[in-house]
Amino acid sequence: MPNVSSDPVFQLIKLLTASEKRHFRLYTNRQGSRDGLKFLQLFDALDNQAQYDDEKILEQVPSIKRVQLANLKANLYKQLLSSLRLYQASQNLDIQLQEQLGHARVLYNKGLYQQCLKMLDKIKTVAKQGELHHIALSAIDFEKQIESQYITRSITGRAEALSEEALGLTFHVSQMHALSNVALRMYGLYIKIGHARNQEEYELARTFFKENLPLLDLSTAGFMEKLYYYQAQVWYNYLIQDFKACYRYARKWVNLFEANPAMKNSQITLYIKGLHNLLLSLFNLQYYSRFEEVLRTLEAFAADPDRRSSLNIEVLLFLYIYTNRLNAYFMRGAFSEGVEEVPELLEKLDYFQPHLDPHRMLVFYFKIASLYFGSGDNQTAIKYLNKIINTAAPNLREDIQCFARILRLIAYYEAGDDYELEHQIRSVYRFLGKMNDQQQMQVAIFRFLRNLGGITPPDLKDAFRNLKDKLMEIAANPYERRPFLYLDIISWLESKIDNMPVQEVMQRKFLGMK
Structure with missing residues (x-):
């Protein structure tokens, strides 16, 4: 019976490019030993397999005995890494x-x-x-x-100069670590609690940030110190939902690279991460003209094949470019246009899926579902929302799970499926009861949908208006704004009140902002 395809050597070989494989064969042949020949035979056998299978390897390479296989694989893994280190040296x-x-x-x-x-x-x-x-x-x-x-009998003062140089560098390294620690821990706090939901969580984040952020003289700080300082500020302000400050520091982050162009090549991942955070802050501020400009910068950077020097960079570019392309469609209300890009996105998602964590996959499915819902295709929206709701790890991203259920209720209502709507209302009621973090917007929408069946047609528009007024009041609370970042329920309500597609409502708003 074949082993599970999680063998480290097999995984590594499957990720090699054609030129990396060619380099490895040349590297192995240079050693000129019988072991080198066995490495190549084992390498070719693994390369030709679709799934890892010990038995097929032993059939294909009779010179390899079963007792030798484990050691040969360990040595092959070591040789592959040595070959890749030489191959990638010019890029790192x-x-x-x-x-x-x-x-x-x-x-x-x-x-x-x-x-x-x-x-x-x-x-x-x-x-x-x-x-x-x-x-x-x-x-x-x-x-x-x-x-x-x-x-060496060096010149006088050499020892003192080296000591001072070491102390100066040690200080900079210490500052870098302190700042990167704050940035990482702010990100960890965001993963744990999301955006600050109340005054207590705001004070927790504020106190932690102020107590742990080291004093930094930006006039004497090095590139990486400034970068980690801006990164920490971005995460802190994102956590407390101060999107204007988040934008300000994300812009400083990107401007730092613009002032030091050589660092774009040596720190590619941090540069494109900065562009992504700048785009995220612009999306939250709904500043479309600047958003479009920064997205073009990211796409132009990614279009240069020399920038794509590793699979890691390929994954990040895919993640950031497609996330922000979808956000651009949402900002313009161009849902039907966005749907046209979904097949290509799904193809790339399938290719990159082994390198994306489950949270990223859920977010993409939610965005795809939202595109179909906005375009009026409620059944396809429900299909992608079910992918989130039926995920094998339902405790992942409780907020996305909740919004997926609420959006599915609305989609069933729009599709006129009263039977399924009634069934799903009971399901959502049970889910909300188990949630650790119920927010007013979620509860208000659910109560409205639960009572929708008892509202007569002539009274529907008034009911929609009342819900809109209630949600606008909730949205005025800075700690209750988070759900509205995921689900533009206000525009949907306006579409029901004005009797027009939600896509047109959002396009009207977009044109009014320009």
Whole structure:
């Protein structure tokens, strides 16, 4: 019986590009050993499999005995990583510098101290330019080791200069870690509680942020210190729903890269993450003209094939570009236009699915369902909402689960399916009863839909108006705004009051804002 296709060697081989496979074969052949031949045979056998299967490997490569397979796979894994490290060295400055540190060690072991020091000085200079301070510190530590042996007879003051240089870099590294820790912990707090839901959670976030954010002199701070400072500010302000401040710091984040163009290549993931956060803040502010401009910048950056140097970058570009393309359709109310892009999105989702966490998949399904709902295709909207509701881990993203159920109720109502609507009302009632975080908007909509069957047709418009007034009152509370970021229920109510498609209501609002 075939093993589950989660074997680490098999997974790695399946992610190799054609040029990486070619490089590995050349790398293995250079070793010129019988083991090298076995590596290639095992590599080819795994490469040709659709699913990992021990028995088929042993059939295909009779020279490999069952007792040898585990060790050969472990060695193949090691050789693959070594080959990839060499292949990717030109694209990763840190790999190049770590390799040069190894070369410096070889020169030191041979007693070639001056050559070693010369190489370490170059490593240190390049590492500082690339904001790789930890590597610069490693080079300085090595220099200090050599100087402390009194074998180079260096110029007077060399020891003091090295000590001061090390202290300066250590301070910058310490600041970087402190700032990145705050940014990470603010993100962790967001994952735990989402946006601040009340004054208590606001004070919790504010107190934690103020107490842990280190003092930073931006005039003397390095690139990475500034970057982590802006990142921490973005997450803090996003958590407390101060989207104007979130936009301000996301813009500083992106502007930092614009002022240091070389860092776009060495820190690609942080650059595109900055663009994504800037787009997210613009979406929350509904600032479409600027949103469109930044999205074009992201797409132009992604269009350069030299930017796509790893699968990790490919995944992030897919995630950020398609998330924001969908958001652009929502901002314009162009749901029918957005639906046309769904087949291509689904194809890419299927390709990247192994690299996306379940939360990301749920968000994409919710956005797709919202597109179909906005375009008037309620049955297809229900299909994608069911993917969220029937997910194997229903405790993931409780908020999305709740909004998916409420939107499905509205879709059943729009589709005229009274029987299913009645059944789903009972299901949503049970779900809301189990929720840890019920907000006023969710409860108000549910109560309205539950009583909808008892409202006579002549009274429907008044009922819609009353619900709209109630929700507008709820939305005025800053701690109750979060649900409205997920579900534009106000526009739907206006569509029922004005007797026009929700798509037209949102397009009218968009044109009124321009």
